[in-house]
Every structure is written in structure tokens, then in C-alpha cells.
Amino acid sequence: xxRFLFVSAIFLSLNGWAQGYQSGKRTVTFNDPSRGNRSIPxxxxxxxxxxxxxxxLASGVESFPVVCFAHxxxxxxxxxxxxxxxLARNGFIVVMPSTEGSTSPNHAAFAADISFLCDRVMSLNDxxxxxxxxxxxxxxxxGGHSMGGGSSFLAAASSSKINALFxxxxxxxxxxxxxxxxxxxxxxxxxxxxxxxxxxPATQQTMYSNIPYNCKTYINITGALHCHFANxxxxxxxxxxxxxxxxxxxxxxxxxxxxxSLLIPFLNLxxxxxxxxKNQFSDNYNALTxxxxxxxxxxxxxxxxxxxxxxxxxxxxxxxxxxxxxxxxQRITLKIPDNSSRQxxxxxxxxxxxxxxxxxxxxxxxxxxxWSSPGLYWIKSIGSKGETGYIKLVVY
Numbered sequence: 001x002x003r004f005l006f007v008s009a010i011f012l013s014l015n016g017w018a019q020g021y022q023s024g025k026r027t028v029t030f031n032d033p034s035r036g037n038r039s040i041p042x043x044x045x046x047x048x049x050x051x052x053x054x055x056x057l058a059s060g061v062e063s064f065p066v067v068c069f070a071h072x073x074x075x076x077x078x079x080x081x082x083x084x085x086x087l088a089r090n091g092f093i094v095v096m097p098s099t100e101g102s103t104s105p106n107h108a109a110f111a112a113d114i115s116f117l118c119d120r121v122m123s124l125n126d127x128x129x130x131x132x133x134x135x136x137x138x139x140x141x142x143g144g145h146s147m148g149g150g151s152s153f154l155a156a157a158s159s160s161k162i163n164a165l166f167x168x169x170x171x172x173x174x175x176x177x178x179x180x181x182x183x184x185x186x187x188x189x190x191x192x193x194x195x196x197x198x199x200x201p202a203t204q205q206t207m208y209s210n211i212p213y214n215c216k217t218y219i220n221i222t223g224a225l226h227c228h229f230a231n232x233x234x235x236x237x238x239x240x241x242x243x244x245x246x247x248x249x250x251x252x253x254x255x256x257x258x259x260x261s262l263l264i265p266f267l268n269l270x271x272x273x274x275x276x277x278k279n280q281f282s283d284n285y286n287a288l289t290x291x292x293x294x295x296x297x298x299x300x301x302x303x304x305x306x307x308x309x310x311x312x313x314x315x316x317x318x319x320x321x322x323x324x325x326x327x328x329x330q331r332i333t334l335k336i337p338d339n340s341s342r343q344x345x346x347x348x349x350x351x352x353x354x355x356x357x358x359x360x361x362x363x364x365x366x367x368x369x370x371w372s373s374p375g376l377y378w379i380k381s382i383g384s385k386g387e388t389g390y391i392k393l394v395v396y
Contacts, residue, residue, distance in 0.1 A: 067095065141163060193226065373395075377394075
């Protein structure tokens with residue numbers, strides 16, 4: 001119970017007053033017929049209208065892309081509840097296999113589990129027997145921590161159905177993740193910690209450097225430990241104690257906040273093809289402090305969503321809020337381009353979806369939202385044809 005409350009407190013400190021989606025969770029076992037019907041027990045997180053186990057998928061018709069995340073050596077998927085909850089609340093289906101949890105894991109099999117699950121869960125969009133029927137975007141990302149991070153490189157190198165790669169403190173594997181990185185042909189986001197003595201950041205630097213795809217980012221968080229990414233899991237932390245590197249001035253909340261400020265827009269861009277996420281990722285990258293960072297993107301990673309340029313421009317010109325800047329105690333009024341239905345979404349500066357609603361009026365709509373704290377917010381308008389507009393709002 002204490003551990004649950006601690007994880008919940010960390011999550012609330014990052015997401016505060018998040019009102020986009022809640023987080024549902026199910027334990028599902030999949031079987032891979034191509035590998036002797038291999039059993040793959042899996043923790044599945046997904047957007048819901050109410051939090052809890054085995055609750056229904058979020059109401060509505062929106063579809064959600066898939067994120068497959070692999071645990072570290074001897075670490076349960078429960079250590080990554082923070083990630084599953086956060087991504088589910090931001091509109092992703094998160095799949096975490098619990099396979100290869102022994103002291104002698106098979107990295108190639110673990111990578112194959114990741115690849116299989118990404119493909120299998122995407123296919124549930126077409127299965128009328130699944131609670132995900134007609135609600136899955138057929139785009140996926142592979143990720144992982146430590147051993148799982150290295151295995152995510154193996155998976156991305158071998159599967160053309162994985163559209164993005166991210167990982168935390170990725171470890172070398174057998175077969176070699178560093179060599180597999182040479183075959184990765186998708187956008188990548190690699191995190192490490194300068195105080196990690198379990199898998200030193202030089203390992204992740206090599207993996208990042210080996211990626212040939214020309215849209216990739218490397219973030220080395222100053223003071224971060226290997227086990228920060230696993231919510232200081234006790235088994236992981238014990239290894240740090242024996243290695244003499246279990247002390248840092250950073251908290252897990254510090255590390256989570258820096259991580260999610262880039263991971264959310266990275267996934268929004270590459271899986272949801274959200275045009276706004278390109279600028280948001282760039283802005284957050286430039287504003288991120290307490291890290292060593294590298295990035296290159298000489299090609300467009302995806303063609304983002306939207307209709308014609310004229311429609312998007314018209315939406316952006318006609319959509320505005322007043323007052324702006326606004327006092328924390330005030331509400332704002334929005335001017336919306338026309339009388340057709342509009343979906344409105346509010347995002348924090350770190351990319352968390354805080355609130356969403358649908359309106360059907362053209363002028364004078366007062367947003368029923370209470371600002372939790374001063375800072376920078378984004379308001380997004382989505383029209384019936386997919387046209388989008390954005391407002392950068394300053395709250396003081």
C-alpha cells in the first residue's frame with residue numbers, strides 16, 4: 001500500500017489536475033503461434049473514462065496508438081506503473097510483457113515478444129471480439145529500460161511495423177543492441193543518467209551514435225541513476241547499493257518530469273502524427289536544463305495530421321483567447337472560427353493533456369477550466385475535417 005501511495009503521489013505531482021483520460025489496466029496473456037504458441041503474460045494500460053482494473057475503454061470513437069515497453073533485468077513491469085498510467089492518460093495503449101524475468105533471460109526472445117505484441121495489439125483493431133475493436137491506430141513504438149532498453153533496439157531493428165523507438169538507460173544485450181542500432185530505421189529518443197554506474201551512459205551514447213536514421217535525440221540527465229527510471233525498484237536499487245552509486249540529489253519525480261516533457265510530444269508526433277507536437281518537442285528540448293543533450297533531424301519524421309495548409313491557417317487565424325495573459329483566478333473566453341463542432345484540448349508545457357471538451361458555438365465560449373498554477377499552457381482546437389489551431393496561453 002505504501003508503494004502504491006508513493007507511485008500515486010509521484011504521478012499526481014507530474015500530472016496534477018489531468019482531466020484528459022483516466023488509466024485502465026488489464027492483465028492479458030497473448031500466445032505467439034510462430035514460436036510454438038509461446039505464452040506472453042502482459043500488463044495492458046489504456047485510456048479509460050474511469051480509473052481501475054478491467055474498466056471499459058474510454059468512451060467515444062477516438063483511436064489510440066500502441067507503445068510496447070520492456071522491463072529491466074529482474075524488475076517487474078509494476079515498477080513502470082508511472083509510465084503506463086501517464087501514457088494511457090495521454091491517449092496511448094501501453095503493452096508491458098512480463099516475460100524473461102529470470103536470472104538468465106533470453107534477450108532475443110524478449111525482443112521478439114516486443115515485436116509480436118506491437119503487431120498483435122494493433123491487429124485487435126480488426127477483431128470484433130476485442131474491447132479495442134475499431135479503436136487502435138496502427139502505429140507503434142518500442143521502448144524499454146536497461147535490459148528491456150537494449151531489447152527494444154533488437155526489436156526495432158528487426159520489425160518494419162515499429163514506427164518509433166525510445167528507451168531508458170539501455171543495456172547491452174546478446175545479440176548486441178549496439179550492433180542492432182546500426183539497423184534502426186525510425187525516429188529514436190534515448191535517455192541515460194550521468195550517475196548511472198550499472199549501465200554507464202557511454203553505452204547509450206554508442207547506441208545513439210550508431211543509429212543511422214537522421215531524426216534522433218539523446219538526453220543524458222545530470223545526476224540521474226539507473227534505477228530512477230524504474231521508480232527506485234528495490235531489486236534495482238540493491239544493485240546500486242552494492243555498486244556504490246545509490247545516491248543522487250535528484251528525485252524520481254525530477255527524472256520523470258524531464259523524461260515525459262520530451263517523450264509525450266515525441267510519441268504524439270510519430271504515432272499520432274500531431275503537427276503541434278513538432279514545435280512542442282523542439283520548444284521543450286530547447287528549454288530543458290540539467291541535462292546533456294544532442295539531437296539531429298535532417299528529414300521530416302512523419303507527415304503530420306491536418307487538412308490543407310489554407311484550412312489550417314484559417315483555423316489558427318480565427319481561433320484565439322482573451323484575456324491572454326490571464327490571471328490564475330480568471331477564466332478565458334475563446335473565439336472559435338465557425339458554428340461547426342470543435343474539440344478543444346488543453347496541454348501543459350510538458351505535453352500532458354489536462355482537459356478536453358466539445359463545443360458547438362462560434363463566439364463567446366467561456367472555458368470551464370481552473371488553472372492549477374502559473375505557467376505556459378497550450379490550447380488546441382480540432383475541427384470536423386481535422387483542421388487544427390493552437391493558442392499559447394500565459395497564466396500568471
